[in-house]
Amino acid sequence: MSRVVVHIDLDAFYAQVECVRLGLDPRTTPVGCQQWNSLIAVSYPARPFGVTRMDSAEDAKRKCPHIILVHTDVIGAPMDDGKSIMDMGQRTVQDEPMRWSRSDGKVSLERYRQASAKVLETVRSCVGESPLERASIDESYLDLTELVEAKLSENGPRFVPEIDELLMVCADSVILGGRIDPANSLEDAKLLMAAKITSEIRAKVFEVCGYTCSAGIAHNKTLAKLATSANKPDKQTICPTAAVVEVLNQTPLRKIRFLGGKLGETICSTWAVETAGEAQKITIDQLREILTDEKTVQFVYNIVRGIDQAEIVEKDKPKSLQAIKSFHPGPETNWAGIERWVKVLATEIDHRMEIDEGTYKRMASKLAISYRCVSGAFGPMVRRAIPMCRSLSTEQSRAMLIETAALKSLRSATDFSFPCAALGLSASNFLEKVPFEQTLSRFFSESQHQSNVAIKVTEPMKSLGTKPRVKRDRKNRTLDDIFSVKRKPSAIHAKDNSCRNLDQAPLDHRLEQELKDYELARQLQEEEDRLARLNSENAR
Numbered sequence: 372m373s374r375v376v377v378h379i380d381l382d383a384f385y386a387q388v389e390c391v392r393l394g395l396d397p398r399t400t401p402v403g404c405q406q407w408n409s410l411i412a413v414s415y416p417a418r419p420f421g422v423t424r425m426d427s428a429e430d431a432k433r434k435c436p437h438i439i440l441v442h443t444d445v446i447g448a449p450m451d452d453g454k455s456i457m458d459m460g461q462r463t464v465q466d467e468p469m470r471w472s473r474s475d476g477k478v479s480l481e482r483y484r485q486a487s488a489k490v491l492e493t494v495r496s497c498v499g500e501s502p503l504e505r506a507s508i509d510e511s512y513l514d515l516t517e518l519v520e521a522k523l524s525e526n527g528p529r530f531v532p533e534i535d536e537l538l539m540v541c542a543d544s545v546i547l548g549g550r551i552d553p554a555n556s557l558e559d560a561k562l563l564m565a566a567k568i569t570s571e572i573r574a575k576v577f578e579v580c581g582y583t584c585s586a587g588i589a590h591n592k593t594l595a596k597l598a599t600s601a602n603k604p605d606k607q608t609i610c611p612t613a614a615v616v617e618v619l620n621q622t623p624l625r626k627i628r629f630l631g632g633k634l635g636e637t638i639c640s641t642w643a644v645e646t647a648g649e650a651q652k653i654t655i656d657q658l659r660e661i662l663t664d665e666k667t668v669q670f671v672y673n674i675v676r677g678i679d680q681a682e683i684v685e686k687d688k689p690k691s692l693q694a695i696k697s698f699h700p701g702p703e704t705n706w707a708g709i710e711r712w713v714k715v716l717a718t719e720i721d722h723r724m725e726i727d728e729g730t731y732k733r734m735a736s737k738l739a740i741s742y743r744c745v746s747g748a749f750g751p752m753v754r755r756a757i758p759m760c761r762s763l764s765t766e767q768s769r770a771m772l773i774e775t776a777a778l779k780s781l782r783s784a785t786d787f788s789f790p791c792a793a794l795g796l797s798a799s800n801f802l803e804k805v806p807f808e809q810t811l812s813r814f815f816s817e818s819q820h821q822s823n824v825a826i827k828v829t830e831p832m833k834s835l836g837t838k839p840r841v842k843r844d845r846k847n848r849t850l851d852d853i854f855s856v857k858r859k860p861s862a863i864h865a866k867d868n869s870c871r872n873l874d875q876a877p878l879d880h881r882l883e884q885e886l887k888d889y890e891l892a893r894q895l896q897e898e899e900d901r902l903a904r905l906n907s908e909n910a911r
Contacts, residue, residue: 373558373612375565376683377513378587378595379572381490382604384509385412388486389441391581398583398605401438403431407473411443415604447476447715473699477715481723483508486580488730491687493579497572502683512592514683519564543570544588545602548614562588562609569607591679593628594618600626615677620648627674637661638671650675688731688801694719695741695795702790712794713777720796721770728804735759735798740777743793744786752793755780 381387383397385404390397401417403410403426410426420435431438487508494511495503502514544566553560569586576584587598589610597618598608610618624647625635641661644650650671658668673679694716703709724735738759741752757780760772777796781787 373561373590374514375516375519375561376589376592376595377515377565377569377572378589378592378599379494379511379513379569379584380586380599380603381487381509381582381584383412383414384487384582385443385483386414387582388483390414392482393439393441395439401435403428403438403440405440405442406478410440444479444482445476446479446719477696477712477719479719480508481726485726486582490576490580490582490584493576494572495687497575498568502685504683504686505688511687512595512683515565515568516561518568519561522564522568523560543607545606545608546614547598547601547608547610547618550613551609551611556611558590559611562590562611566607566609573607591677592681592683593674593679594677596628597622597626616648619651619675619677620646622647624650624675628679629670630674634662634667634671647675647677688733689727690801691797691799692720692723692727692735693795693797694723695793697793698791702792703794704790709781709791709794710778713781713796714774716794716796717770717774717777720798721768721773724769724798727798727801731801732804733801734804735800736802737798737800738773738776739797739799740780741793741795741797742781742787742791744788744791750792752795753784753786754797755784 386402387397389395389404390400390402395402397414397416399416400414401420401422402414403417403422404412405428408428410422410424410428410431413422413424413426413431417431417435417438420438422431422434422438426434428440431440487505491503491505491511494513498513498515498518501518504512506512551559551563553563565588569588573584573586576582583605585599585603585605586607587595587601587610588607589595589598590612594610594615598610601618602608623645624639625631627635627647630638638650638653638661639645642650642653642657644653653672653675655668655672658671659665662668662671696712696716698708698712703712720738728734736759738757739754740757741754743750743752757773757776760769760776773796
């Protein structure tokens with residue numbers, strides 16, 4: 372059974388986000404998204420003037436004098452006029468002279484991440500439970516096989532669609548090879564039905580978000596992505612089976628997924644080929660002589676023939692959150708600079724965690740600090756775990772606690788030294804955030820159960836009327852036992868400025884925080900138990 376895969380790519384996404392925010396028409400206004408002195412996105416109306424990504428701001432203005440340049444958000448130290456650098460991305464470069472530098476601030480792409488999340492939410496609303504894979508901030512894949520077959524089956528057991536209705540989709544779609552036969556080919560009928568659904572998705576994204584997008588419809592991920600790139604912007608393209616040979620004969624080998632780097636370069640230089648069609652003359656035995664990994668051999672052999680079995684991996688949430696700064700023009704050489712940037716990074720990662728918690732109803736359970744202590748822009752990053760910080764105090768925010776924990780980790784690290792070329796903070800290992808009412812009910816019910824099990828009252832004590840003696844099984848206590856026991860604050864906690872005495876916090880706030888900690892610990896315990904069971908089964 373052939374699959375039906377759709378690739379969706381937002382057109383010049385960053386530039387479109389800025390156009391919508393500033394009330395500009397992305398279809399007619401030349402706009403460039405600027406990061407420091409280079410452009411990282413160029414709207415399609417600016418491209419006929421020769422403006423391209425990575426052009427300098429000066430070159431862009433020379434090529435297209437009326438282009439509107441908008442700088443990305445920048446976070447960092449306050450400016451001379453008391454305004455935060457965070458606000459600078461809200462204005463166009465023409466309206467405000469560039470008064471920040473790469474050494475003073477760091478770029479934040481949060482605006483584009485939030486816009487991307489809104490697009491994915493809109494796409495999800497159109498396709499229900501169909502597998503959705505977020506490939507990057509501006510592109511995604513959909514497996515519409517089941518949805519397409521369900522819609523076609525409404526026309527009868529032989530999947531015979533209303534041909535005239537489906538052919539009307541052609542007006543909104545470019546068909547590679549120029550021919551498609553839904554009346555006699557079930558596979559072509561599926562592609563046309565998918566094109567109809569894709570057209571509805573694109574219209575919905577424009578209605579809700581204001582962004583145009585291009586799309587490709589084919590029987591696998593590779594062909595769908597090639598179809599998307601064949602006609603942009605704001606178009607959708609169908610790649611039927613009959614057109615695959617022609618498409619691959621015209622496709623540069625290094626335009627195919629995963630062949631744009633060293634692997635593709637090796638194949639092109641070794642066998643003097645340029646297109647995927649030319650690469651089909653390479654036998655599998657010849658590939659084995661150059662490529663030692665059998666999986667890579669099979670992948671290359673199949674992919675140049677348009678065969679791609681890669682599944683659509685359900686992925687619409689980021690696996691980790693990161694805030695990273697590469698120091699420019701040179702590395703940091705003292706603790707004063709490191710302390711300033713740790714403060715900036717802690718504030719950013721805390722902000723991103725807060726947004727993620729509200730959007731996906733989950734909490735990060737691990738934090739880490741990364742650093743590169745070599746000169747230059749490249750080299751491995753060393754990563755160290757730091758404690759997950761949760762504040763009970765109104766005087767110390769979570770960002771402040773993250774900053775303190777990160778600096779403590781750096782100062783104690785034997786492999787950290789100056790000069791430092793890059794620094795980063797990350798949050799990962801997300802756990803589902805259980806509603807407060809559900810946590811409250813579970814907390815008291817499980818605590819009561821543990822109390823009934825752990826506490827034993829002897830009959831002699833009852834008869835004497837004395838205070839019952841409480842016995843607790845300390846050797847086999849679980850996390851539920853620990854969180855069900857009310858503890859007195861220790862002297863250490865009382866002296867530690869980073870962890871306030873619980874008795875100083877309001878009762879309802881203390882209870883809510885204790886319940887959150889209880890729920891997090893309970894989930895961690897369940898995860899450890901699950902891994903232990905898996906290890907036990909593997910050992911057998």
